[in-house]
Amino acid sequence: xxxxxxxxxxxxxxxxxxxxxxxxxxxxxxxxxxxxxxxxxxxxxxxxxxxxxxxxxxxxxxxxxxxxxxxxxxxxxxxxxxxxxxxxxxxxxxxxxxxxxxxxxxxxxxxxxxxxxxxxxxxxxxxxxxxxxxxxxxxxxxxxxxxxxxxxxxxxxxxxxxxxxxxxxxxxxxxxxxx
Amino acid sequence: xxxxxxxxxxxxxxxxxxxxxxxxxxxxxxxxxxxxxxxxxxxxxxxxxxxxxxxxxxxxxxxxxxxxxxxxxxxxxxxxxxxxxxxxxxxxxxxxxxxxxxxxxxxxxxxxxxxxxxxxxxxxxxxxxxxxxxxxxxxxxxxxxxxxxxxxxxxxxxxxxxxxxxxxxxxxxxxxxxxxxxxxxxxxxxxxxxxxxxxxxxxxxxxxxxxxxxxxxxxxxxxxxxxxxxxxxxxxxxxxxxxxxxxxxxxxxxxxxxxxxxxxxxxxxxxxxxxxxxxxxxxxxxxxxxxxxxxxxxxxxxxxxxxxxxxxxxxxxxxxxxxxxxxxxxxxxxxxxxxxxxxxxxxxxxxxxxxxxxxxxxxxxxxxxxxxxxxxxxxxxxxxxxxxxxxxxxxxxxxxxxxxxxxxxxxxxxxxxxxxxxxxxxxxxxxxxxxxxxxxxxxxxxxxxx
Numbered sequence: 001x002x003x004x005x006x007x008x009x010x011x012x013x014x015x016x017x018x019x020x021x022x023x024x025x026x027x028x029x030x031x032x033x034x035x036x037x038x039x040x041x042x043x044x045x046x047x048x049x050x051x052x053x054x055x056x057x058x059x060x061x062x063x064x065x066x067x068x069x070x071x072x073x074x075x076x077x078x079x080x081x082x083x084x085x086x087x088x089x090x091x092x093x094x095x096x097x098x099x100x101x102x103x104x105x106x107x108x109x110x111x112x113x114x115x116x117x118x119x120x121x122x123x124x125x126x127x128x129x130x131x132x133x134x135x136x137x138x139x140x141x142x143x144x145x146x147x148x149x150x151x152x153x154x155x156x157x158x159x160x161x162x163x164x165x166x167x168x169x170x171x172x173x174x175x176x177x178x179x
Numbered sequence: 180x181x182x183x184x185x186x187x188x189x190x191x192x193x194x195x196x197x198x199x200x201x202x203x204x205x206x207x208x209x210x211x212x213x214x215x216x217x218x219x220x221x222x223x224x225x226x227x228x229x230x231x232x233x234x235x236x237x238x239x240x241x242x243x244x245x246x247x248x249x250x251x252x253x254x255x256x257x258x259x260x261x262x263x264x265x266x267x268x269x270x271x272x273x274x275x276x277x278x279x280x281x282x283x284x285x286x287x288x289x290x291x292x293x294x295x296x297x298x299x300x301x302x303x304x305x306x307x308x309x310x311x312x313x314x315x316x317x318x319x320x321x322x323x324x325x326x327x328x329x330x331x332x333x334x335x336x337x338x339x340x341x342x343x344x345x346x347x348x349x350x351x352x353x354x355x356x357x358x359x360x361x362x363x364x365x366x367x368x369x370x371x372x373x374x375x376x377x378x379x380x381x382x383x384x385x386x387x388x389x390x391x392x393x394x395x396x397x398x399x400x401x402x403x404x405x406x407x408x409x410x411x412x413x414x415x416x417x418x419x420x421x422x423x424x425x426x427x428x429x430x431x432x433x434x435x436x437x438x439x440x441x442x443x444x445x446x447x448x449x450x451x452x453x454x455x456x457x458x459x460x461x462x463x464x465x466x467x468x469x470x471x472x473x474x475x476x477x478x479x480x481x482x483x484x485x486x487x488x489x490x491x492x493x494x495x496x497x498x499x500x501x502x503x504x505x506x507x508x509x510x511x512x513x514x515x516x517x518x519x520x521x522x523x524x525x526x527x528x529x530x531x532x533x534x535x536x537x538x539x540x541x542x543x544x545x546x547x548x549x550x551x552x553x554x555x556x557x558x559x560x561x562x563x564x565x566x567x568x569x570x571x572x573x574x575x576x577x578x579x580x581x582x583x584x585x586x587x588x589x590x591x592x593x594x595x596x597x598x599x600x601x602x603x604x605x606x607x608x609x610x611x612x613x614x615x616x617x618x619x620x621x622x623x624x625x626x627x628x629x
Binding site: 050051138146167 | 195196197199200201202203207208209210211212213231233234244245246247248250252255257259261294308310311314471
């Protein structure tokens with residue numbers, strides 16, 4: 001069992017069951033979670049057929065249903081190319097302080113432009129993540145480097161998740177959270 | 180691959196920063212997760228820890244391909260590795276190295292019992308992308324390690340016997356590598372290890388015993404590889420195993436005898452490197468620290484170099500003095516009291532009155548010296564005659580005898596015993612007793628709880 005204070009897959013399953021979002025919408029708790037400075041990461045199938053992983057800098061949710069992941073485009077060119085080519089996507093969000101992790105998947109995604117206000121929200125989420133990393137033992141400079149990105153080279157990957165999984169460590173990790 | 184190769188990325192594989200992993204299933208659906216451990220294997224391979232039967236595992240079995248992103252917490256460089264699965268190992272040295280580190284990581288994150296290593300997945304690195312360059316140089320808060328190791332080796336090269344080698348290696352680790360807590364242990368033929376010296380502890384712990392596979396020391400010896408933990412896990416703590424072994428032997432009512440292990444009360448970082456020679460594990464050099472993540476790949480390299488040099492010197496043939504030993508001598512005239520020396524043949528443990536002194540080959544050596552002294556009055560002995568004495572069951576390696584004599588001599592000194600062993604020349608020594616000795620060879624029925 002996980003130590004007291006850490007999340008478990010059972011927690012995710014219970015929270016999921018208790019939520020009752022309108023059809024086509026994500027549960028409020030999930031929308032809040034993914035926008036909470038939770039180290040989003042994105043995976044795709046590259047155009048050569050190999051998997052590619054990349055760290056995103058933040059996530060915003062549009063209309064309670066569409067995830068918008070922000071990535072530094074300079075360090076993620078092959079990943080973004082795969083998205084353009086129609087790759088399926090998977091994104092995982094992990095909260096440093098309690099290891100709660102959720103993975104979402106979609107059959108495809110779109111490449112979009114950043115919008116006014118995105119940078120402010122990205123900065124807020126990065127600040128949260130940076131603080132949590134410092135709490136975990138990172139130095140402030142390490143934490144800031146971990147969340148750093150080039151604001152002039154920002155890509156947005158948008159998708160509507162069609163499957164959700166708990167990835168919190170423990171018995172039941174990896175289970176799909178179904179309606 | 181870039182010009183520096185995979186070795187230059189080891190700093191990102193220390194386990195300080197989590198890494199991220201992507202696999203795809205046969206239909207191309209990706210799966211991404213944080214991973215706790217990317218283990219550097221060599222210039223072309225890394226290993227990932229397989230902990231659960233999950234989607235990542237299924238994807239690996241289906242496609243054999245993976246992608247990992249690493250972040251170096253010191254230089255802030257970020258790299259992406261493209262990986263092809265080679266094999267999964269579920270036992271052996273690499274598995275044990277990863278298992279120990281995973282236990283430490285799990286302990287640090289409050290996930291002991293959740294993280295369990297099922298296998299070490301080895302991957303060939305088929306591509307390295309630098310995503311962000313190093314933003315800063317690694318600031319060294321320690322002496323240049325190559326120079327420090329050279330100083331250690333200079334000291335070792337001046338030693339004339341194993342006794343001096345043992346002191347030089349311990350002093351060198353403290354003085355040149357700036358690691359204040361260090362223990363040198365030598366192996367018995369059955370895999371047990373005995374401490375023959377230490378630095379940085381209130382009690383030296385000479386004679387303390389580590390069982391095969393116990394803690395980072397026992398695993399390093401059993402597998403012949405360095406074992407390093409940045410956050411100590413309960414699985415690798417010392418002390419419990421000896422008591423458990425005694426209880427399993429049916430000795431529940433008796434406190435196990437022996438010398439307490441001298442380790443730190445609350446260590447966080449530990450590294451144990453095997454002392455190897457010609458494929459054999461002669462012993463283990465062990466360092467620990469109250470700091471988390473105190474030892475990195477570079478420290479491990481330095482200690483392995485030092486241990487390797489010690490192993491080579493320790494197995495050089497001993498220079499026995501050709502002059503004959505064995506002339507009857509006289510025990511010193513000042514003798515106070517009578518001490519009963521008890522010997523238990525089952526494990527060659529020796530007790531002075533009811534106090535445990537030593538066991539194993541060192542115990543057998545002491546018992547032989549005392550018997551000969553009682554029978555013939557001899558006090559002068561040579562290592563050569565011990566080496567040729569088959570009843571001692573010494574393995575055919577020089578360092579075994581030398582290490583045991585050092586252990587025996589130090590243990591007697593530390594105990595403040597009325598018995599002493601004094602060096603009298605190359606390969607020669609004297610048994611000195613400041614008390615009258617009465618020998619009692621015990622039968623197995625009266626075996627002690629050792």
